Structures are given as structure tokens and as C-alpha cells.
Amino acid sequence: MKVTTLASGSSGNAIYIEDQEEAILIDVGLSGRAIVERLAAIDRDLSRIKAILVTHEHVDHVKGVGVLSRKLDKPVYATEKTWAAMAKTVGPVADENRRYIEAGKGIEVGEFQLEVFATSHDAVDSVGYTIHTRHEKLGVLTDTGCINLSIKDQLAGSDMLICESNHDLDMLKKGPYPWNLKKRILSQKGHLSNISAGHILADLCSGTTQQVVLAHLSQENNEPDLAYTTVAEIMEKKGCAIGRQVDMAVAPRGGPGPVYDLGSGE
Numbered sequence: 001m002k003v004t005t006l007a008s009g010s011s012g013n014a015i016y017i018e019d020q021e022e023a024i025l026i027d028v029g030l031s032g033r034a035i036v037e038r039l040a041a042i043d044r045d046l047s048r049i050k051a052i053l054v055t056h057e058h059v060d061h062v063k064g065v066g067v068l069s070r071k072l073d074k075p076v077y078a079t080e081k082t083w084a085a086m087a088k089t090v091g092p093v094a095d096e097n098r099r100y101i102e103a104g105k106g107i108e109v110g111e112f113q114l115e116v117f118a119t120s121h122d123a124v125d126s127v128g129y130t131i132h133t134r135h136e137k138l139g140v141l142t143d144t145g146c147i148n149l150s151i152k153d154q155l156a157g158s159d160m161l162i163c164e165s166n167h168d169l170d171m172l173k174k175g176p177y178p179w180n181l182k183k184r185i186l187s188q189k190g191h192l193s194n195i196s197a198g199h200i201l202a203d204l205c206s207g208t209t210q211q212v213v214l215a216h217l218s219q220e221n222n223e224p225d226l227a228y229t230t231v232a233e234i235m236e237k238k239g240c241a242i243g244r245q246v247d248m249a250v251a252p253r254g255g256p257g258p259v260y261d262l263g264s265g266e
């Protein structure tokens, strides 16, 4: 499995995942044109994409979903409530390309098996995904204010984890956001702080974990270096050796990150 973030953060999110012949996108929070440009930057095009999977209806996750589905004539997967909530942003999608998912129910999309799990966010029915190929498992967790045991169970044993590390608590508290917005971000239905990400990742980091990517960093309330060091410190304290046991990186906000090759495991 090969994986890269094409964009990450409040100005847009998209994750590109490919296996032997096929690829899928988790969220398309960019214009169709930006997706094409960013795929070209990693030497890819739209031809392998078999489906788009949506986490929730916020515009930074669905901006280009409709455009891309119409252009490629490929299916979009979202929960029933999310379909209703994103209808305006996404526009018309052909009936046969409207696919419905539900937290707790697995689905098969070409070469990929996916598990869908509920997250805790101020959206109508937000979800996260684990993506399985024959040999590898990727866990994707962004846009959640907290996690519970069932989310941890879902993500356990991942070869790669893309985990939200949205804000530094001090920067958010002292920063320019109005109090209501700060309260929302900090709430159980908001976003994960660097500290929360550190604890979650330390708990999830196992012998199989090769790569961790910190994602959905706030432009105003975080800095890549700060996110990295905060998370790394917590993980190291809990016995997870960064750089030796597991590699860690921060997803760039405005362009594709490196293409991680999780290897065939064969």
C-alpha cells in the first residue's frame, strides 16, 4: 500500500491511497483542479481512482467531492446523514455513484477493505476509517474531539497511522479565536490537541507500526515543529522510540507529503 496526504488542515484535506492497480481518496477538501495538480506532483493521475470516501460534511473535507465524482464517474461513500448534510456543497451525484456506509459496518472497495467507525465531532455523523489490503493496515483519525476504546480497538495494529494533531493548547487559549470557537475546538466534539494525539499514538504504537503522520494542524493554533516535539516527547516517555521503532512526520498543509510505501510484507 502506498499512501500520501495531498492536503491537510482547515484549508483542505485529502488522502490518496493506492495498492497494486487501484487507488481511493479519503475526503476531497480541495478543488478538482488542485487534486489533479497535487497528484501530478507525486507522479500520479486520476486514472487509478476507484472511489471517494467521506469522513464528514465540513467543506475542508468535501469541497471537490462532487466535481471529482462527476468527472470520473466514480462512487462516493458517505453515511446517510452526511449525504444529506453535504448535498449543497457536493451538488448532484449520479444515483449509481451514491453509496451509503454506516459506522460499525465494513465495506469492500476494489482491492481495499475498509472498516468505518464513529468519531466525535461537530458534524452530523462523522466517521474515521481503517483501510486494509492483503498485507497492510492504515488507520485514519482526524476531526474528533476525543476517542474511546472502540476507536482504539479499530486503529490497533495499524502499519501506518494518520492522526489529527490539531492545536497546541496554549496557542489556542492565548490565540485570536473568539471564546465560543475556542470552546468548540476544545470540546469533546472538536479537535485533538497535540497532547491528546501524543497519548493516543503512544497507546496505539505497536510492533507493526512503521509510520505515523500528524495531520489537520491548525494554521493559527499550531506549528509543525511544536506538534512534532510535543507528540514525540509523550510517545518517547511511554516507551515508543521515534526514529528507531517508528518514523513520524507532519503532513504539509498546502501540498502533497511524501509517498509512504508500506511495503508488500510478502
Ligand SMILES: [Zn+2]
Pocket: 056, 058, 121, 123, 143
Ligand atoms: Zn470537521
Ligand SMILES: [Zn+2]
Pocket: 009, 010, 013, 058, 060, 061, 143, 216
Ligand atoms: Zn476538518
